[in-house]
Amino acid sequence: MNAGILSVSPAFYKVWLRNAQVFIALWKFNFLPALAEPVLFIFVMGLGIGSYIKEIEGVPYLDFVAAGILGSAAIMQATFECTYGSFFRMRIQNTFEGIISTPMSADEVGLAEISWGATRGMVNATLVFFILLVMGVFHRWQVIFLPPLMFLAAFNFAAIALLVTSRIAQMEYFRFYFSGIVLPAQFICGTFFPVSRFPEAVQIFAWVIPFTSYIDISRSLMLDRPARALGPELLWALGTTLIFTELAVRSMHRRLVR
Amino acid sequence: MIIEAKSLCKRFRDVVAVDGLDLEVEPGRCYGLVGPNGAGKTTTMKMIYCITEPTSGSLRVFDLDVISHPREIKARLGVVPQENNLDPDLSTSQNLKVYARYFGISKDVAASRCQELLEFMHLSDRADSPMPALSGGMKRRLILARALINDPELIILDEPTTGLDPQVRHLIWDRLLELKERGITLLLTTHYMDEAQKLCDEVLIMDEARSVDVGTPSKLIRSHMRPYVLELRAERGRVADILSRFGHLEHQSSGQNLYFYGNATEEFNGLYGAYPDVEHLLRPASLEDVFLKLTGREIRQ
Ligand SMILES: Nc1ncnc2c1ncn2[C@@H]1O[C@H](COP(=O)(O)OP(=O)(O)OP(=O)(O)O)[C@@H](O)[C@H]1O
Ligand SMILES: [Mg+2]
Numbered sequence: 001m002n003a004g005i006l007s008v009s010p011a012f013y014k015v016w017l018r019n020a021q022v023f024i025a026l027w028k029f030n031f032l033p034a035l036a037e038p039v040l041f042i043f044v045m046g047l048g049i050g051s052y053i054k055e056i057e058g059v060p061y062l063d064f065v066a067a068g069i070l071g072s073a074a075i076m077q078a079t080f081e082c083t084y085g086s087f088f089r090m091r092i093q094n095t096f097e098g099i100i101s102t103p104m105s106a107d108e109v110g111l112a113e114i115s116w117g118a119t120r121g122m123v124n125a126t127l128v129f130f131i132l133l134v135m136g137v138f139h140r141w142q143v144i145f146l147p148p149l150m151f152l153a154a155f156n157f158a159a160i161a162l163l164v165t166s167r168i169a170q171m172e173y174f175r176f177y178f179s180g181i182v183l184p185a186q187f188i189c190g191t192f193f194p195v196s197r198f199p200e201a202v203q204i205f206a207w208v209i210p211f212t213s214y215i216d217i218s219r220s221l222m223l224d225r226p227a228r229a230l231g232p233e234l235l236w237a238l239g240t241t242l243i244f245t246e247l248a249v250r251s252m253h254r255r256l257v258r
Numbered sequence: 259m260i261i262e263a264k265s266l267c268k269r270f271r272d273v274v275a276v277d278g279l280d281l282e283v284e285p286g287r288c289y290g291l292v293g294p295n296g297a298g299k300t301t302t303m304k305m306i307y308c309i310t311e312p313t314s315g316s317l318r319v320f321d322l323d324v325i326s327h328p329r330e331i332k333a334r335l336g337v338v339p340q341e342n343n344l345d346p347d348l349s350t351s352q353n354l355k356v357y358a359r360y361f362g363i364s365k366d367v368a369a370s371r372c373q374e375l376l377e378f379m380h381l382s383d384r385a386d387s388p389m390p391a392l393s394g395g396m397k398r399r400l401i402l403a404r405a406l407i408n409d410p411e412l413i414i415l416d417e418p419t420t421g422l423d424p425q426v427r428h429l430i431w432d433r434l435l436e437l438k439e440r441g442i443t444l445l446l447t448t449h450y451m452d453e454a455q456k457l458c459d460e461v462l463i464m465d466e467a468r469s470v471d472v473g474t475p476s477k478l479i480r481s482h483m484r485p486y487v488l489e490l491r492a493e494r495g496r497v498a499d500i501l502s503r504f505g506h507l508e509h510q511s512s513g514q515n516l517y518f519y520g521n522a523t524e525e526f527n528g529l530y531g532a533y534p535d536v537e538h539l540l541r542p543a544s545l546e547d548v549f550l551k552l553t554g555r556e557i558r559q
Contacts, residue, residue, distance in 0.1 A: 014359045021356065022347045094343035100309050101337040102360035102408075103329045258270070258310055 003253040005246050008111045015099060015112030016119070023120075034120075038073040038128045042135070045069065045192060057194060059223055066137045067218035068191030070146065071153060073128040075211060078121030078154035079182055082161035083174050086113050090165070096256055110166075110252030114158045114245055121154025122147060142221045149221075152237060153214040159244035166251040181209070190215045210240045259321070260285050260412055260443045261306060266315035268301050275301040277467035278315070283460075285411075288434070288444040290454040292545075293464030294553050299447040300340055302464075303414050306445065307337050320411070333361065336405030340416040340447075342397055344404075346389045350381060353389070354404055361408040368407075375403040380429065395426035402430065406437075413437065415446045419453060431457060451546035461545065465553045475545050482551055483543035484508065484519040488526045491515055491537040500536075504529055510551070519543070 023030055042062075046069070050061035057064060089095040096109050126147050132138060164177045188202060189195065189212040195203055206212045213233035220227035227233055261283040268276040276298040283289045291299045304310035306319055308328035317324045319331045345353050351372050358368035376382045379399040384392065392400065398418065405413055415434075419427045434457060438444055448454050454461050455475045462472040471478060479485075492500055492514055500516060501509070507529075508519040520526055523540060530538070 011360075011362070017359065018345070018356050021352065022345065025347055093346060094339075094341055095345065097309060097339065097341075098343040098357075099360060101307055101332065101339070102357060103333045103362070104360050105329065256309070 003107055004250050005107070005111065007105065007107050008249070009105075009108065011104065012108035012112045012115075015104060015109050016116050018099075019112070019116040020119075034077055034124050035127060037076065038069055038124070039131070041065075041069045041072065042128075042131065062135075063137055063139075063223060064219070065192055066132050067215050067222055068189075070125055070128050070132065070150065071189075071211060071215045071218060072186055072191060074121040074125035074150040074154040075157040075185070075214075076121075076182070077124040078117040078158040079161045081120045082113055082117035082158040083165055083177065084171070085117070086162055086165045087168075087171055087174070089113075090255075091171075100256055106253040106256035107249050109256065110162060110249035111245070113252075114155065114162050114248060117158030117161065118151055118155035121158065122151040125150035125154065138222060140222065140224060145221055146218060149214065149217060152241060153211070156210055156214075156237060156241040156244065159241060159248045163244055163248040163251055166248060166255045185209045185211045190219075210237050213237050259283065260319065261289075261445065262316075262318045262321075263302075263306075264316045266302070266305065266317050267313045268298070268305060268310065269313045274467050276305070276312075279464075279467075279469055281462065281469075283443060283445060285443050286438070286441050287459045288438050288446060288457050290458035290461040291445070291447045291464060292449070292451065292454050292461060292549060293470075296466075297464040297553075298467045299464060300416055303416050303445065303447065307335060307414050308332055333408065334410060335412040335414060336408060336410035338398075338401050338405045338413070338415040338418050340420075342401065344389055344397055344400060348389070349385070350387050350389075350392070350400055351376065351385045353400060354407055357404050357407050363408065371407060371409075375406055378406075378433065379403040395422050398422060398426065399430070402433065410442065412443045412445065415444065417447055417449065420449065427453070451544060451549055455545040463549060463552055470552045478548050479543050479545060482548045484521050485543055486520045486523055486526075487541055487543050487547060488518040488520065488529065489515065489539040489541070490518070490529075490533070492533075496533075496536070500529075500533065503532065517547070519547075 045065045046062035050065070053061040055061065096106070099109055100106050129146055164174070168174070188198060188206045189209055190206070195206045195212060198206065213236050216227050217230065217233055219225075220230070259282055261281060263279055263281040266276055266279040266281070267274070279302060281302075291302060293299055301310060305312050305317055305324060308324050308331055311325060320334055322331050324331060345356065348356060354372040354375065355368050358371065363371070373382070376385055379402060381396060381399055381403065384396060389397070402418065419430055422430070431453070434444060434446075444457075446454075446457065459474060460472065461475055461478060463470045463478070471482070473481070490500065494514060497511065497514060497516065501511070504518065507525065510517045518526060518529065526540065
């Protein structure tokens, strides 16, 4: 039985297009709520808490948290899309069963869902990027690499999310994923303060979650300073993306073609 | 052969859904699968349209193996699934066009096909309706239109008329017969035996994952039933009395309903005479009688 990324034909974009079409039909409900969280973070963390902290690691607090807020916007949107969104399409609407009754394969549905989650994450992050730009947070031209990096981050977390989605029997199990991985990731991966603040065990856990690498690289692009270890960080980001995508696509195949 | 299954089996963990099924569907025929709830009809169909893999046995569609050529097979057939899976966030025509894209049909062709099919299914004035605005019958018609978007050689219909009013059922029957006339092969499940009798050239009766019998409706009736049935609806107290006097005739009982079977109407004359006031109906034997005889009158699942 051939399954996995290598079995996917370029036609998978058609499933991505279906999601885009529905998104556009419902854009009012999709767009603004998704932006509420990052905007709130900018105000509460950057301007609110930032007015007390003044400086962290030698830069204004808003400049420091910008990387975290941007990254969160990307991975949270991708995660929601490929957990609740994909599960809803799979189990409630039977959309996937319909799609795989045409020449499309289950693996193509899987890769399309991940790509779509990544797209939404990147769209969200790009909007936040422009808000930050207007606020004068960026000082270097290298920040133009941030949107593509955010696409990778969103892709990575969309893949992990879809793997979870393909394995659970009912939606309630998402709560374990959110409170066990997603929420901790949002707070301990160097989003709002440096990872080095934590005891060593927590630091290791933080670095295992690829989000830490994305934030560290983002920060090195925004602020004029090197990443902790650019090579290994990029490798970990790319490697986990590839592995989780393959696992999620295969798992989706097993879930849909029973 | 359009579909050819040999000793086809499907097991879900500890449930055997299909057990040693043999099936042969010739081109241009309407083939019916009937059986009680849980008999394995949907599972059989899902294996044929390649979204469930057989556990064992062989299954070929268009002379292609379902395990090695699912894409090629699916490109040539249309599916009306048992459960509605229309896209609730898209309009009627968008639902069709999204599917056209999955089949690699160009935009222009899709647009004209979409118009044609909406007309064929009497949905033209609903082309831009959102899904929640459609009635159950309209949704079912739209699903049938969607199954035709790729001009299929085989259409698989899993209970296409369940829950529909008589007008819509008749429209769907007309359309299915029209499609058959064009040479398209139909594979259909239904719980309405009148529907199976009307539409199907050949019917396979399934029960508990196995095939019980197969043949044309009239052959099935002839080989399992006497030609005439007398139905009686007696008051509770009289059932035993009637059976004590006429139990020698072939019969079945189900609560207050009694069914007597005969080779000629005269055989029932004694019965009429003895109970002129009991509500009765004399009719030719039907596929439903065969179904109930072979699968029993008690409820399954
Ligand atoms: N995905 C599945 N996992 C486990 N068991 C299943 C699955 N799909 C079907 N079954 C079981 O297989 C058997 C046959 O189911 P199937 O849906 O094929 O019946 P059916 O003849 O279509 O019934 P109905 O007339 O109610 O639609 C049932 O016992 C059902 O519970
Ligand atoms: Mg069924």
